[in-house]
Amino acid sequence: xxxxxxxxxxxxxxxxxxxxxxxxxxxxxxxxxxxxxxxxxxxxxxxxxxxxxxxxxxxxxxxxxxxxxxxxxxxxxxxxxxxxxxxxxxxxxxxxxxxxxxxxxxxxxxxxxxxxxxxxxxxxxxxxxxxxxxxxxxxxxxxxxxxxxxxxxxxxxxxxxxxxxxxxxxxxxxxxxxxxxxxxxxxxxxxxxxxxxxxxxxxxxxxxxxxxxxxxxxxxxxxxxxxxxxxxxxxxxxxxxxxxxxxxxxxxxxxxxxxxxxxxxxxxxxxxxxxxxxxxxxxxxxxxxxxxxxxxxxxxxxxxxxxxxxxxxxxxxxxxxxxxxxxxxxxxxxxx
Numbered sequence: 499x500x501x502x503x504x505x506x507x508x509x510x511x512x513x514x515x516x517x518x519x520x521x522x523x524x525x526x527x528x529x530x531x532x533x534x535x536x537x538x539x540x541x542x543x544x545x546x547x548x549x550x551x552x553x554x555x556x557x558x559x560x561x562x563x564x565x566x567x568x569x570x571x572x573x574x575x576x577x578x579x580x581x582x583x584x585x586x587x588x589x590x591x592x593x594x595x596x597x598x599x600x601x602x603x604x605x606x607x608x609x610x611x612x613x614x615x616x617x618x619x620x621x622x623x624x625x626x627x628x629x630x631x632x633x634x635x636x637x638x639x640x641x642x643x644x645x646x647x648x649x650x651x652x653x654x655x656x657x658x659x660x661x662x663x664x665x666x667x668x669x670x671x672x673x674x675x676x677x678x679x680x681x682x683x684x685x686x687x688x689x690x691x692x693x694x695x696x697x698x699x700x701x702x703x704x705x706x707x708x709x710x711x712x713x714x715x716x717x718x719x720x721x722x723x724x725x726x727x728x729x730x731x732x733x734x735x736x737x738x739x740x741x742x743x744x745x746x747x748x749x750x751x752x753x754x755x756x757x758x759x760x761x762x763x764x765x766x767x768x769x770x771x772x773x774x775x776x777x778x779x780x781x782x783x784x785x786x787x788x789x790x791x792x793x794x795x796x797x798x799x800x801x802x803x804x805x806x807x808x809x810x811x812x813x814x815x816x817x818x819x820x821x822x823x824x825x826x827x828x829x830x831x832x833x834x
């Protein structure tokens with residue numbers, strides 16, 4: 499495998515899932531996002547007894563987050579929802595015998611009785627391929643309404659501005675968002691909301707606000723949804739947004755507030771935490787690592803002298819903050 503770039507493979511026809519065209523195990527920003535999320539969950543693992551939880555997600559054929567949940571958190575109850583057309587292949591690729599694949603659309607599976615959501619604390623990561631829509635909102639409402647206190651809910655969606663098109667009944671972006679998301683759509687829209695970089699925070703705010711409101715309306719006054727994660731990242735050309743939080747009572751809030759990472763990865767109604775890491779060869783990474791750790795911004799001239807080329811300051815700063823989480827990809831050969 500080439501460790502310098504995300505691996506792209508030829509898509510298979512008519513399968514309807516993005517894992518057919520992109521190897522999701524080899525995206526540096528997505529990998530760092532996973533590590534930040536699971537590092538935080540690991541901090542919760544002891545006091546919250548996460549090994550007794552259910553992990554619910556959309557594993558596709560690689561099950562990367564399922565491996566982290568099982569090996570890192572000790573969770574043995576693993577459930578993956580897959581489209582009917584992909585379910586058999588997903589089950590064949592399940593890395594552990596404790597993974598149960600449920601065929602069907604998530605919006606149907608979540609309400610048809612296949613999963614007793616209220617019976618067990620759950621980490622649910624709805625890692626969608628496409629944009630947020632009414633179905634996304636509905637799935638999150640089901641989870642926020644039915645999962646027990648202590649459950650963690652995450653959602654990842656595509657945040658490409660062009661995918662949220664206005665139609666004949668929506669003259670502009672604001673009208674289009676109101677048609678899809680109703681009262682969740684910000685009014686007025688933030689400045690630059692209609693731009694490539696300004697749009698992802700709008701989608702993040704809609705999803706996070708929705709989770710907070712659903713828990714407020716459906717639970718007692720002591721129960722709330724506490725934000726934990728608010729990321730925007732891009733591996734390739736498509737910005738993606740991930741939001742997440744935990745359903746809490748007073749005791750759970752005290753545990754969460756004591757986390758070393760409390761508040762580090764979320765900024766509701768502001769800019770999400772941007773994961774914008776450079777694509778580096780193993781040698782370039784080694785060179786940069788020799789300059790770290792550093793408490794301040796790395797000097798651009800120092801970077802240029804060390805690497806032999808200039809690097810955009812935002813990339814350098816992202817790497818300085820997150821280099822410990824940067825993935826290492828190696829090529830292996832099987833000899834028969």
